[in-house]
């Protein structure tokens with residue numbers, strides 16, 4: 001079903017799309033418990049686009065998995081009032097034996113969409129990610145960028161208020177990534193979704209987000225946050241994007257220096 005204006009308005013009525021409240025996470029390691037995330041508190045407002053930025057191994061995916069409900073915090077709590085968030089990873093994780101359309105329909109079926117509505121809805125979602133005509137294509141017939149578009153359409157098929165993205169464009173070439181940045185920004189603005197987007201690419205973080213949250217390493221803590229007021233449409237090569245990226249990169253370098261190379 002298409003998101004109606006009233007539904008989009010409803011999304012704005014709750015006070016947060018995700019609340020991460022004093023969350024710590026430890027894993028059992030060879031030398032005892034290893035503290036990976038330390039006392040993270042972060043709210044994602046309804047309709048907000050937040051990027052989590054940090055060095056490799058700082059705990060970004062761990063935090064995203066906690067918000068997704070795939071794992072539980074050692075300490076603290078996580079709320080996602082809109083229900084189970086939609087997830088998108090670096091690898092598309094599409095089923096290769098199904099067509100693009102059927103991959104999306106599977107998500108619709110799991111959501112409880114009636115059988116006779118699924119095809120139309122899958123086609124609408126493919127159109128939203130600008131992939132009309134790909135309904136009958138199998139995964140191996142699609143380029144990397146097209147696969148990520150289908151994966152995005154499948155995530156949107158869950159009709160969740162909150163979309164969690166873990167480096168979804170990291171494996172794509174620069175031009176394809178740039179096009180998908182535009183598409184994601186457009187879709188985010190059209191649907192009023194809340195997005196929590198993980199990346200270690202500073203320019204990508206600044207290009208996309210309303211707020212960038214920098215995590216320190218070992219353990220992961222919130223080191224600093226930036227509100228990104230740069231108006232849309234943004235380009236990765238915009239002077240304002242470049243300037244802020246330099247500042248954030250300096251901070252990120254400082255974090256890596258403090259905690260060693262990964």
Ligand SMILES: Nc1ncnc2c1ncn2[C@@H]1O[C@H](COP(=O)(O)OP(=O)(O)OP(=O)(O)O)[C@@H](O)[C@H]1O
Nearest residue numbers: 027028036054055056057058059060061062063200
């Ligand atoms: N299930 C687990 N069991 C034990 N250790 C884990 C587990 N999951 C993650 N870790 C450890 O937690 C730390 C953070 O891992 P995580 O994958 O969250 O980092 P990341 O910031 O996403 O890194 P990258 O940018 O490379 O994806 C790493 O030291 C990792 O080895």
Ligand SMILES: [Mg+2]
Nearest residue numbers: 060061062166
């Ligand atoms: Mg990761």
